[in-house]
Amino acid sequence: xxxxxxxxxxLVAGQKWVGRHGRWFGFGLLPGLVTLVLYAGAxxxxxxxxxxxxxxxxxxxxxxxxxxxxxxxxxxxxxVFVFGLFLxxxxxxxVTLLVxxxxxxxxxxxxxxxxxxxxxxxxxxLWRELWISARDSLKVLLRVAFxxxxxxxxxxxxxxxxxxxxxxxxxxxxxxxAHELTSVALQxxxxxLKERLRMLRGRRAMTLGFGVPLAVSFVVPxxxxxxxxxxxxxxxxxxxxxxxxxxPGDDGNGxxxxxxxxxxxxxxxxxxxxx
Numbered sequence: 223x224x225x226x227x228x229x230x231x232x233l234v235a236g237q238k239w240v241g242r243h244g245r246w247f248g249f250g251l252l253p254g255l256v257t258l259v260l261y262a263g264a265x266x267x268x269x270x271x272x273x274x275x276x277x278x279x280x281x282x283x284x285x286x287x288x289x290x291x292x293x294x295x296x297x298x299x300x301x302v303f304v305f306g307l308f309l310x311x312x313x314x315x316x317v318t319l320l321v322x323x324x325x326x327x328x329x330x331x332x333x334x335x336x337x338x339x340x341x342x343x344x345x346x347x348l349w350r351e352l353w354i355s356a357r358d359s360l361k362v363l364l365r366v367a368f369x370x371x372x373x374x375x376x377x378x379x380x381x382x383x384x385x386x387x388x389x390x391x392x393x394x395x396x397x398x399x400a401h402e403l404t405s406v407a408l409q410x411x412x413x414x415l416k417e418r419l420r421m422l423r424g425r426r427a428m429t430l431g432f433g434v435p436l437a438v439s440f441v442v443p444x445x446x447x448x449x450x451x452x453x454x455x456x457x458x459x460x461x462x463x464x465x466x467x468x469x470p471g472d473d474g475n476g477x478x479x480x481x482x483x484x485x486x487x488x489x490x491x492x493x494x495x496x497x
Contacts, residue, residue: 223427224427225425225427225428225431226427226428226430226431227431228428228431228463229400229425229427229428229429229430229431229432229433229460230431230432230435231431232428232432232456232457232459232460232463233431233432233435233436233452233453233456234456235455235456235459236333236452236453236454236455236456236457236458236459237449237452237453237455237456238452239333239336239452239455239456239459240451240452240455241452243332246329246332246451247451247452249325249328249329249451250322250325250326250329250450250451250454251447251448251450251451252322252325253318253319253321253322253325253326253450254318254322254446254447254448254450254451255447256321256322257314257317257318257321257447258444258446258447260317261310261314261317264306264310265306265307265310268302268303268306269303272299272302272303272306273295273299275299275302276295276298276299276302277295279298280294280295280298283295301374301377304377305370305374307441308370308373308391308395309366309367309370311395311399311437311440311441311446313363313366314440314446315399315402315403315440315450315453316359316362316363316402318450319355319359319402319403319405319406319454320352320355320356320359323351323352323355326406326454327351327406327410329451329454329455330406330407330410330454330455330457330458331343331410333407333455333458333459334407334458334462337459337462337467342407342410342411342412343410351409354409355405355409358405358409358415359402361415362398362401362402362415365398366394366398369394370391370394373387373390373391373394376390392434392437392438393430393434395433395434395437395440396429396430396432396433396434396435396436396437397422397426397429397430397433398433399433399436399437399440400422400429400430400432400433400436400457400460401418401419401422401429403432403433403436403453403454403456403457404418404422404457404458404460404461404464405418406454406457406458407457407458407461407462408421408461408464408465411461411465413465421464421465422464425464428460432456432457432460436449436453
């Protein structure tokens with residue numbers, strides 16, 4: 223539980239950081255707003271078309287009598303929408319990070335500056351960073367899709383499908399959300415996808431402590447947009463611990479970041495505010 227609390231502490235510390243640096247908060251909102259419009263349209267379309275999709279996929283139920291046909295297809299329609307929502311929650315971060323790569327790179331670098339020490343830079347051109355980010359996100363999405371299909375199938379199991387499966391779904395979402403967010407800072411440090419996943423599995427409780435509360439809150443689209451800048455900041459702080467770069471005085475549970483964030487690197491920060 224200590225490691226789980228440490229992960230949640232980094233999430234809170236990231237939100238506090240953007241709360242103290244309002245211009246960076248506004249700067250980090252833009253990609254999320256663009257992505258929100260795209261996802262809102264997709265989910266509205268799914269909500270209107272899920273019942274037709276279910277009817278098309280279950281022709282064998284055309285001759286069933288009421289109420290069995292309605293109950294069966296209604297249940298499947300709900301599962302289709304929940305599956306779509308699950309994918310939206312997991313992929314929202316990846317798409318937003320891809321859309322906002324330059325924004326979040328700058329925000330993450332600024333967090334590193336305020337923490338002190340070197341500020342790692344990838345040294346790669348923007349197009350190359352975007353390609354690597356898109357490639358890695360696709361690989362992660364394939365993993366998420368596998369777990370999503372598995373959980374979707376388990377949703378048909380009585381009792382387990384209505385209790386255990388939703389909890390596992392949020393855990394899977396939280397783990398991969400944490401991965402996508404920490405990848406902003408870890409990719410700048412030259413950490414490859416397999417190594418990033420290994421690092422997060424090695425601190426699984428901390429990863430879930432950071433990602434699961436975020437996954438739960440991301441169910442509400444507007445909340446996701448407003449939490450994204452702080453989530454990137456918090457993930458950068460957590461990435462520093464994963465790579466052994468914690469600032470002096472940090473006790474390892476995320477609590478030591480708050481004081482250091484507000485005091486160090488002040489002059490440098492004023493020079494690097496977004497315009």
